Every structure is written in structure tokens, then in C-alpha cells.
Amino acid sequence: xxxxxxxxxxxxxxxxxxxxxxxxxxxxxxxxxxxxxxxxxxxxxxxxxxxxxxxxxxxxxxxxxxxxxxxxxxxxxxxxxxxxxxxxxxxxxxxxxxxxxxxxxxxxxxxxxxxxxxxxxxxxxxxxxxxxxxxxxxxxxxxxxxxxxxxxxxxxxxxxxxxxxxxxxxxxxxxxxxxxxxxxxxxxxxxxxxxxxxxxxxxxxxxxxxxxxxxxxxxxxxxxxxxxxxxxxxxxxxxxxxxxxxxxxxxxxxxxxxxxxxxxxxxxxxxxxxxxxxxxxxxxxxxxxxxxxxxxxxxxxxxxxxxxxxxxxxxxxxxxxxxxxxxxxxxxxxxxxxxxxxxxxx
Ligand SMILES: Nc1nc2c(ncn2[C@@H]2O[C@H](COP(=O)(O)OP(=O)(O)OP(=O)(O)O)[C@@H](O)[C@H]2O)c(=O)[nH]1
Ligand SMILES: [Mg+2]
Ligand SMILES: [Zn+2]
Numbered sequence: 293x294x295x296x297x298x299x300x301x302x303x304x305x306x307x308x309x310x311x312x313x314x315x316x317x318x319x320x321x322x323x324x325x326x327x328x329x330x331x332x333x334x335x336x337x338x339x340x341x342x343x344x345x346x347x348x349x350x351x352x353x354x355x356x357x358x359x360x361x362x363x364x365x366x367x368x369x370x371x372x373x374x375x376x377x378x379x380x381x382x383x384x385x386x387x388x389x390x391x392x393x394x395x396x397x398x399x400x401x402x403x404x405x406x407x408x409x410x411x412x413x414x415x416x417x418x419x420x421x422x423x424x425x426x427x428x429x430x431x432x433x434x435x436x437x438x439x440x441x442x443x444x445x446x447x448x449x450x451x452x453x454x455x456x457x458x459x460x461x462x463x464x465x466x467x468x469x470x471x472x473x474x475x476x477x478x479x480x481x482x483x484x485x486x487x488x489x490x491x492x493x494x495x496x497x498x499x500x501x502x503x504x505x506x507x508x509x510x511x512x513x514x515x516x517x518x519x520x521x522x523x524x525x526x527x528x529x530x531x532x533x534x535x536x537x538x539x540x541x542x543x544x545x546x547x548x549x550x551x552x553x554x555x556x557x558x559x560x561x562x563x564x565x566x567x568x569x570x571x572x573x574x575x576x577x578x579x580x581x582x583x584x585x586x587x588x589x590x591x592x593x594x595x596x597x598x599x600x601x602x603x604x605x606x607x608x609x610x611x612x613x614x615x616x617x618x619x620x621x622x623x624x625x626x627x628x629x630x631x632x633x634x635x636x637x638x
Contacts, residue, residue: 477586
């Protein structure tokens, strides 16, 4: 299936042997002695993850703010640690060459954005923790915009308690008007358009201040292009991170947090690798309708327990579409919704 092609930065299986071979004396310390509460732990923001190594921001907003590289403590076992997590860190967090701090715990998360391999798969991949906004990036052309992928992102965002925003890029290549009509009735969805020569840097920037915003979308839609326009130091910052990990400068091969600095304040931008599909196996089906707020109001008139599927008797949405009460796009919107509901009804 297509999801296999994703360039995810899923956590690699952590290899304990890998640690023991490193010339790090701390790694060989008997673990039982390190089990206690770690009263000396500091809280650090996880900026990125690469092959079992975490880049963390120590003393965020403090006088000694700096990045350090960390590994995970064995006692965490397979507990996922992702970009955006607030990690409890012990050991050498100086960030000096060759040092490796240790993550011994994760603070409670305010949100968790997940996707599954496909809709029936309960195995989930965690994309980012603690984001409160999702900027869904879709290109007007090259690649062709896919309304159904956007629907899926909307559902995932609403399910995770994350506020969705939408930007259509490459408007220099095609007119996004007909694509955007799909989302006209969606409540409170802030929509931006962007193209070569007219990137809405200030407009989007205003929405980033005070928030942690994850940029999602199909590969090649221009997520990193936007990130670089919004965060001029993005390349430098990733350059630094990758210097340590010895990887090339590909912001898009893994999920990375970058600080947005605007005139009115700061925020966090999380650039993610493109995906081809976005499974919703973990989502509460009740949250699907919420992504279709244009239809949800009509659904209130549906009989109790209405499935809203094509064979549902007296479905108010089906009737409204038949009577043309939901506008030109009504039928297409209902079709999108029914496809999603069908996936879950299966
Ligand atoms: N014509 C046009 N090209 C654009 C625009 N925005 C981005 N591009 C081009 O689209 C290509 C892909 O952009 P990226 O920013 O790498 O896309 P991405 O979403 O980060 O892709 P992944 O990292 O693979 O997920 C690049 O060649 C960009 O120059 C735009 O507004 N107009
Ligand atoms: Mg990218
Ligand atoms: Zn119904």
C-alpha cells in the first residue's frame, strides 16, 4: 500500500547494543541505580528525532538556552518520544561535542497527532505532541489537490483537539477557487493562498504567534518552502542539528520543530515529511461529522442513530442534497462524508 512509501521518521527499533558500544561511560551504569525519581531532571523540548537520538532544547527561553543531543533511558522501553514532547532529561545536557544526555520521562501531553497505516489498522504513528494548530498544506496543482486527504486531516485535527488551518500553495500554477469550494462551509477554517512571488508570510505568521503549529500535507506541496519563508533561520538551525547527527540537510526526511519569531511574538512551527495517505484507524467515528460542519447542522434533523449512508432511511442530509438545499457542492460533500463513514462502518 502507498503508505509504505512514506518518508516517515518513525522511531527506529531502539537497539540497546548500540548504546553499550558507544564510548559513553554512563551507558554502562547499572540501571537499577538510576530508577529513582530523577529529582535532578530538567524539562526540555524535543525538537527532532533521528535514529534514536533526540535533539532537545534545554532552558527554553532562559539565559542558557541551547540544544543538546539525548538518548532515551532504557526504563522508558518503547514508549514513543516525538517532536514537541516535553522531556525530562538527566546527565550531560551541556550540548558539547560528543555528549549525550538521557531522557528519563515525558511530561503529560496536551495533544497528540496520530495517524494509522490505514483505516482499519490500530497501529498508529505519532506525528507530533503538544501541537495546538495544524496547517494543512495543499497545492493548487503539482501535485493535484485532493479534497479527501484534506478531509482526513481535518478529522484528525478535530479528533486530537487541534485547530486546523488551510493553505493552498502554487496558486501561480492553477486557480484554487474550485478546490476551495469544497471547504466553504467548514466552520472557522482559516484559509490562505500562496504562490511564487506572493507568499502570505505575515498573514500566516500572525497565526503562529503563541502557538505550536504542525505543517502537514502530501509530499511536494511546499511545506518546507513555507517554513523557510516563515523561519529564515530554518536552514541554519537544521544545519546545526544535522551537523551533530551527521545526516544531510533534508528538513523533510524527519519531523523538526523550528522557532517562529514574528514582530508580535514567537511560536513553534513543525515541518513534517509528506505523506500519501492518512489513516484514521485511531479516530473516534463521532468526530468525523465534526469535520463536515457544513453538513452537521442538517444532520441534527436525522432520525436517531442515522448512519447517513446512501441506504439510510429518512436521512436529512440525503434529503437536503436531493432538494438542492446544500448548494452545488452539497452532493460532493455528502459523498466525501459517506465514504469516510463507510470506512468506519465496515
Ligand atoms: N510554482 C510553485 N512552486 C512551489 C511553490 N511552493 C513550493 N514550490 C515548489 O515545490 C517543490 C516542493 O516544495 P517543498 O517545500 O520541498 O515541498 P514539501 O511539502 O516540503 O515536500 P516534502 O518535504 O517532500 O513533504 C519545490 O520545488 C518548491 O520550489 C509555489 O507556491 N509555486
Ligand atoms: Mg519538506
Ligand atoms: Zn443522516
